[in-house]
Amino acid sequence: MADLTIIGAGVAGLWAALSARKAGLEVRVIDRNGPPGPHGCSWWAGGMLAPFCEGAVAEPAVVTHGQHAAAFWAGVTDVTHHGSLVVALERDRGELARFARRTTGHALIDDIAALEPDLAHHKPALYFKKEAHLDPRRALSDLVAALAAAGVQIERAEATPEDTQGPVIDARGMAAALPGLRGVRGEMVVLRAPEIRLSRPLRLLHPRHPLYIVPRPDGLFMLGATQLESTDRRGATARAVLELLSAAYALDPRFAEAELVETGADLRPAYADNLPRITRRGRVLHLNGLFRHGYLMAPALAAQAVAYLTQGIKGDLLHED
Amino acid sequence: MRDFYGVTLANPLMLGTAQYPSPAVLEAAFRASGAAVATVSLRREAGQGQGFWQILKGLGVPLLPNTAGCHSAREAITTAQMARELFETNWIKLEVIGHADTLQPDPFGLLEATETLAADGFEVFPYTTEDQILAARLLDAGAKVLMPWGAPIGSGLGLNNRYGLRSLRAAFPDVPMVIDAGLGLPSHAADALEMGFDAVLLNTAVAQAGDPVAMARAFALAVQAGALARQADPMAPRDMAQPSTPVLGKAWL
Numbered sequence: 339m340a341d342l343t344i345i346g347a348g349v350a351g352l353w354a355a356l357s358a359r360k361a362g363l364e365v366r367v368i369d370r371n372g373p374p375g376p377h378g379c380s381w382w383a384g385g386m387l388a389p390f391c392e393g394a395v396a397e398p399a400v401v402t403h404g405q406h407a408a409a410f411w412a413g414v415t416d417v418t419h420h421g422s423l424v425v426a427l428e429r430d431r432g433e434l435a436r437f438a439r440r441t442t443g444h445a446l447i448d449d450i451a452a453l454e455p456d457l458a459h460h461k462p463a464l465y466f467k468k469e470a471h472l473d474p475r476r477a478l479s480d481l482v483a484a485l486a487a488a489g490v491q492i493e494r495a496e497a498t499p500e501d502t503q504g505p506v507i508d509a510r511g512m513a514a515a516l517p518g519l520r521g522v523r524g525e526m527v528v529l530r531a532p533e534i535r536l537s538r539p540l541r542l543l544h545p546r547h548p549l550y551i552v553p554r555p556d557g558l559f560m561l562g563a564t565q566l567e568s569t570d571r572r573g574a575t576a577r578a579v580l581e582l583l584s585a586a587y588a589l590d591p592r593f594a595e596a597e598l599v600e601t602g603a604d605l606r607p608a609y610a611d612n613l614p615r616i617t618r619r620g621r622v623l624h625l626n627g628l629f630r631h632g633y634l635m636a637p638a639l640a641a642q643a644v645a646y647l648t649q650g651i652k653g654d655l656l657h658e659d
Numbered sequence: 660m661r662d663f664y665g666v667t668l669a670n671p672l673m674l675g676t677a678q679y680p681s682p683a684v685l686e687a688a689f690r691a692s693g694a695a696v697a698t699v700s701l702r703r704e705a706g707q708g709q710g711f712w713q714i715l716k717g718l719g720v721p722l723l724p725n726t727a728g729c730h731s732a733r734e735a736i737t738t739a740q741m742a743r744e745l746f747e748t749n750w751i752k753l754e755v756i757g758h759a760d761t762l763q764p765d766p767f768g769l770l771e772a773t774e775t776l777a778a779d780g781f782e783v784f785p786y787t788t789e790d791q792i793l794a795a796r797l798l799d800a801g802a803k804v805l806m807p808w809g810a811p812i813g814s815g816l817g818l819n820n821r822y823g824l825r826s827l828r829a830a831f832p833d834v835p836m837v838i839d840a841g842l843g844l845p846s847h848a849a850d851a852l853e854m855g856f857d858a859v860l861l862n863t864a865v866a867q868a869g870d871p872v873a874m875a876r877a878f879a880l881a882v883q884a885g886a887l888a889r890q891a892d893p894m895a896p897r898d899m900a901q902p903s904t905p906v907l908g909k910a911w912l
Contacts, residue, residue: 397681440869520682520714610681610686610714611681611683612683
């Protein structure tokens with residue numbers, strides 16, 4: 339019999355499984371949809387590991403824990419350590435100064451030509467040298483492979499914590515329907531533009547339509563993401579796509595010729611403070627509320643859950659119910 | 660203080676609920692502001708789970724739904740009807756946007772939507788300019804409150820046309836008026852209340868501040884100062900200096 343059952347094979351559940359396995363526990367992973375895919379919100383993520391940028395609006399815990407995410411991930415998948423850039427259009431330069439005041443870990447560079455020759459016309463930029471990015475779908479399949487190598491398969495089955503015995507980690511995201519958990523809708527676009535070269539994620543600050551672009555292999559670019567207080571699960575709206583594409587076009591007009599490969603939408607599970615948490619209820623640990631920080635916060639959240647299970651250590655993300 | 664469709668507010672501040680770093684920050688800022696009304700945008704924040712709306716309802720103040728982002732009377736009317744159903748209130752902050760860049764009201768669409776909604780039992784808070792003719796038409800159409808802009812939405816410029824706003828206030832002394840949009844600093848809010856407006860409505864100035872809770876508190880103090888100053892009957896500005904200490908015995912003209 340397993341020492342620990344994990345329900346939910348998104349980024350949080352998979353990290354919990356891997357951390358537990360590394361701590362020597364026998365684990366089972368159950369997901370009603372099997373291995374990760376378009377059914378889970380982890381699938382739609384950008385894959386930026388950008389704790390300092392997120393600090394502009396997120397709570398300090400995201401900056402502190404997020405700084406370790408790239409190192410965690412590097413043990414599992416390819417991580418590109420090229421930093422990230424933040425730019426603003428000419429008329430929104432005030433936004434750049436404001437972003438700089440509200441974040442740390444950056445340098446103001448006068449000319450980004452040396453870093454991103456294709457975007458040399460966006461002169462001043464903030465360079466967050468210590469940030470990184472990954473390809474989220476690749477990362478998920480690498481996590482699944484790492485678990486398989488450790489003898490853990492993803493079981494496809496309906497399960498709730500009540501169905502199981504012994505210690506349980508519930509990492510079902512929105513499906514867990516926990517008190518205080520809400521959905522925050524996000525929409526994204528994937529473009530193929532082989533003639534555009536970007537080596538690192540880029541954020542465009544804009545008072546109405548902020549945008550980030552994450553380069554992926556094979557000339558692909560992920561454009562994200564809207565953030566709406568809504569639990570509407572429909573596909574991306576025309577308006578969202580229009581806004582994301584317009585912002586990308588403003589950044590580099592060559593995106594107008596890009597192939598529209600994919601659009602997507604899903605809900606980010608979040609608590610009122612937009613911080614992830616481990617909620618303990620008897621033998622169940624609920625890992626949830628990763629909001630827009632799934633890839634940034636899942637390793638730390640998993641590590642705290644396992645440290646609690648194996649050693650009773652209570653980290654800052656643990657809440658007793 | 661004048662009442663808004665029969666509701667007397669505890670203080671002259673209405674606060675928007677969009678663009679905060681998190682609902683937890685929104686809640687803390689809202690409490691720090693002491694705002695008496697919460698505005699909520701319906702158009703994009705629609706969905707089934709309503710976790711966010713539960714948080715808004717938990718603020719314990721009347722909700723004023725708006726039709727933000729609507730570009731035609733028809734769109735605004737539909738949104739207002741949805742809002743009434745969802746929030747169970749006849750209040751509607753009516754925005755009919757005329758231009759995508761300036762977000763300034765479309766006076767013709769606004770009048771049309773006000774007529775339709777007022778006839779349908781809505782209590783309309785029209786977001787308008789300082790134009791007096793439009794104000795008169797909106798009142799004729801059934802609005803009993805006016806919401807003239809300070810400056811374009813989200814611009815933070817303060818009271819852009821002081822002359823126009825002062826004339827509007829003087830032209831309709833008995834109509835409750837809320838300065839809505841364009842306020843960036845607490846001094847702008849104090850300014851509006853000193854000028855005799857009954858309340859102010861703002862969102863971005865608090866939500867996008869580096870410390871929204873501190874800024875909310877600053878606005879709370881400012882509206883208190885402005886309202887108190889108005890009640891205290893301010894002195895009239897003069898062109899000549901008037902010494903506050905006696906000048907007897909000194910040569911002067």
